[in-house]
Amino acid sequence: MKATRWIVIALLLVVGTLFFTLDLNQYLNLHYLQQRQQDFAALYAEHPWQVRAAYFAMYLLVAALSLPGAVLLTLAGGAIFGFFWGLLLVSFASSMGATVSFWVARWLLRDTVQTRFAIPLKEINAGVERAGALYLLSLRLIPVVPFFLINLGMGLTSINSWTFYWVSQLGMLVGTAAFVNAGIQLGSLRSLSDAASPALLGSLALLGLLPLVVRRIVRHMERLRVLARWRSVRPARFDRNLVVIGAGSGGLVAAYIAAAVKAKVTLVEAKVMGGDCLNYGCVPSKALIRSAKAAHQMRRARDYGLSAAPVVDFKAVMQRVQQVIADIAPHDSVARYTDLGVDVVQGYARITNPWTVEIQRTDGSRQTLSTRSIVIAAGAQPVVPALPGLEEVGYLTSDTLWEHLATLDVLPKRWVVLGGGPIGCELSQAFARLGADVIQVEMAPRLLLREDEEVSAVVQASLEADGVQVLTSHQALRCERLGDAKVLVLSHHGQEVRMPFDQLLCAVGRKARLTGYGLEALGIATDKTIITDDTLQTVYPNIYAAGDVAGPYQFTHVASHQAWYAAVNALFGDFKRFRVNYQAIPQASFTDPEVARVGLNEQEATAQGIAYEVTRYVLDDLDRAIADGEARGFVKVLTVPGKDRILGATIVGAQAAELLAEYVLAMQHGLGLNKILGTVHTYPTMAEANKYAAGQWRRAHQPQRLLQWVERFHAWRRG
Template sequence: MKRSLVVLLIIALVISFFAFNLNRFLTLESLKQSHDGFVALKAQSPWLVAAVGFVLYVLVTALSLPGALVMTLAMGALFGLVVGTLLVSFASSIGATSAFLASRFVLRDTVQQRFGGKLKAINDGVAKDGALYLFTLRLVPVFPFFLINLLMGLTPMRTRTFYWVSQLGMLAGTLVFVNAGTQLAQLQSLSGILSPGLLLSFVLLGIFPMIAKKVTTWLQGRRVYAKWQRPKKFDRNLVVIGAGAAGLVTAYIGAAVKAKVTLIEAHKMGGDCLNYGCVPSKALIKSARIAHQMRHGEHYGLTSCEPNFSFRTVMARIQTVIRAVAPHDSVERYNELGVEVLQGYARIVDPWTVEVTLNSGDIQRLTTRSIVIATGAQPFVPPIPGLDEVGFVTSDTLWDAFSKLDAPPRRLVVLGGGPIGCELAQSFARLGSAVTQIEMAPRIMIREDEEVSELAHDSLTRDGVAVLTGHKALRCERELVDGHERKFIVVEHGSTEQRIEFDALLCAVGRVARLTGYGLEELGVETRRTVVTNDYLETLYPNIFAAGDVAGPYQLTHIAAHQAWYAAVNALFGDFKKFKVDYSVIPWATFIDPEVARVGLNEQEAKEKGIAYELTKYGLDDLDRAIADGVAHGFVKVLTVPGKDRILGVTIVGEHAGDLLAEFVLAMRHGLGLNKILGTIHIYPTMAEGNKYAAGAWKRAHAPQRVLAWVSRYHTWKRGGAI
């Protein structure tokens, strides 16, 4: 209601201005004709004329009416350079701020809700450098100031910042025009004020803040490096610490552009993904799924049977899979690519020197122009009393620890209800363990929509996992009964404690960045759970970068590889051009059965951020291939901009969801809507048809009913009937 009244008031004032032809008073000719009268009036009541002129100036500026320039000249003609400048400076700033606030009150919420995704980069830029942008625009009067006022009102810029930057930025232009007003008699036209030389001066003024920012950045860099002695020449162009996904891709790119690159790894090439994470876990998931299918053979018209297997052989197969993938990340391959690989522990001595303690015991020092920290992350071990005494494994250590077992742990407790905990809990349950999964949050997979969490919960429960949500681990205990050790974990649900006996305990409550031992503390590189970087992945030192899990904000192998491109290019070519990391389209998947895959927004995130959306959902229980394969469950859920086919986010739950998501990732990355997906031929029968049918569901919901009604009448007429 208030918003409508403000809009009506503004419209009424603007209409009145033009209806009564008030703009005729705000021309240079009118000002010249009325000049003597205004001078006489000012001599009688100077304060009244100043006050009325001030208020009128504020109104003209606030309503974005034409004539502010003429009023500026009038102030100069009546009050001279000093007083005229003061009046115009404050009146124009107050009026501009009023227009800014009106735009914010009337339009900002609607614009941000409708275009929030597209405006995110602009909002972030304004939040970080908005004052500089505004100051630059204000210095160049060729930009329509009323448009700047209205557009800035749509951004998150603070009102106080807008006011003082506007007053300061418009001061140069105000002085020029007020001074022109003092020479009113000599002015023949408004265009005569802005000579080419003066315009060039304003442009140079506008460029000045940018140059000043560059100089400031250079001076800050000088200050950061002040206490260090820079080498006169360097052994390497790039040193990369860590040979996980981020480090490997960074080194690969560096070598591909013929830079001299050294890659340092203390333990195993391939990092966590190859040796402890993605590769072994997916191999385990596959074995567990086959065992599950054997138990449910009747579902496929076959005889169900209990799988007969050696758990030791299952674990040996996992190591075979790792060995098969390992050559892709091996020392030999990277040497062939032109990367020098050193196996040892790295410590950054100064911004250009890395000391390597080789596994042989020798110490080697390398000087380099740039350094990329890609040391990854490790499992977080919660501070639960008694945990060390009872013993535990993590997602890193279980592969070695369990490889010696002839059978999977009889009773396994899994701490954590995130993707890692869910994948491992389901897999071990399918291989025969009695699994209890403990999650402190009210539901597992808390980052997904509630219905997705429920489906995951139901799936794990059907496989025999006892899922305990809302349970907090308090302590671990051990007892000796008749010479046999018994291990318990004590959890709290509400005010009730419960003891759960186990044979093995798996901690899967998250991962933390590896930050210690690399010299970061001595260098003063800031860390807050991860290495703190800017948009270009630079640390405190512009030549030291961080990428992958150690940098965050996502702990995903494919995001580490994505960041690696930016780290490598900025490190090697940043003197010419730097690239901000693009996180606009981030996909991920959880490989439980059924798989859960997502890109962009889901419903709960859209609601939290206040982003308007339309929901389209297609159930995979209706898909021919899913029915034929006996996996007719799950859905494709698409969030779109209201009334449009532009995709805001997609969640897929079902067989091969991670593979199906790729089509939507491509569409979002390149701005393709659901109409393009609907118009793409999909092979029949495939699971990928689910994407097409989801797009078709959106199309049906947006069918032009009025047009179809006329088309129906047309067909009736063509049959010879009455319309």
């Protein structure tokens, strides 16, 4: 904290100390005011403007310094100046004084508080950004909430000064008028409770609820406005309580929840049940990665005192991948969901109005359903870059890769993988371990750009050790085909680089599926995803979105998480709606070593201006990692400075995604590193790394002074 701030704090403490030391509070009590009322009235009659100015300055000072006595000064305003002048002076002096107090709190404390408590304050900041004026108005209308606390609290938020001032001026006006009016009858008051009777305070408290009631009314009117042009087509009765579009992770969970609460629900899927994750993403890629890892371990057999060499039967590898999909498919099958009470329809769904969904069935027939609510869980699809010559040379995406590989007996020898994100890294490593020559191209200066630099470095080193040629800071310019030869032309520091290949995989990201569902005709706003509020509601109060189509994350587990909120809000939102909780969202890249993270990493904390401490435990010290030949990687935990509260955790190493669960649980339920340290972990396991990381933090925060006294105590005990 800067020296000027310490000086201001010292001055405030001096003023406060003098106020109470000199017992100035004796002049701000009802008895003194009643005794001197005639003297003040005479002085006012003789010097009206001077008295008004002095009173205004005194009131402003008391309000600005949050000193006691504002109620007495308000009563004095009515007693000395009458209602009009009393109300005018008090209203402006109190609002201006409150604003000064607001400024002081902001200048002295906001940056420190926002930095230190950034995570818990995130939701409060979002609420202030969304409706700060409304909340402030409600607080100002309720006089039982100490105004100085409101001034100080609001100073720590992002609400702007002008909004704070005019809302305070307006919000305090009613209460000010009541107390100024009470001051006119000052002589008849026996105590302050006569001026602030329970009935008056209760009435003002009810008045404080008015803005919130008005907000609900405005929200209801907005809903009516949005639905107005569709009023003539609203059904009198509905065929369904809920129609869910898309049977990926989000759609399956939404339909399951609706059926579980006995709602009549239809689930519409155009392609295959289970969506991208089961058929094109998580499941086949992890099956392939497991086979590739087995081949890698066989090559390292001598490290374990064995002798073996892998012979890759790629056709058998792909048969295993397909079998894994087939074994998991019943979990997401039509039969299972039909047994659960879900009406499953295979076909293409289009929303024609807020209550009607038209379905073009895959058998050619059509079906129209009316429904009270709709959940759109259409998922995402691979991004294909606008690269000249790409269509001519041919390419694969994560959606088309698996069907193509299933037709091959041998893995293509030369691969180019475009993209340095999790999908690109995972598949590059898997192909290389299965015997391919892989070139991975990334336009950014490093892989896994959202992770810390040291994480990217570990992953790149591992990929290169497996034979992947990693080309960062290389931009793809075009593809060329000369007979049977295929070439990717890259730009690197202004120079063209030519890379021949047999097969090209585009893994540069995924985008939400937004077309074909009638969103444009309904006026449902979209950007890169469907625009929703924090309850996943679209512009229509009965239409929700979940999963990749809604963002902001593209993870299967987040789609399932959002689906609960979308389904519950869609079915019961007229009574209660729930905001989605993104407090502890885990993510993982299944490279070897794995990378798993929850919460903030260092680059995010720095970018957001959040103060943090780093605790780091390296896995080459862990007994189980040494025994397994996996002694590489680390656990890195970010905490609030001086506290054990976890801001985020990154794990790089074997089973990182499994180990992360302990930190996800801790962050979700507010548990600190001391709780992890105090938990018994099985020996020898990889999970002990979490305990040892917590132990590192504990050792760095030992009470040194206390330990010195304990050392003296033990020396005394030895005699």
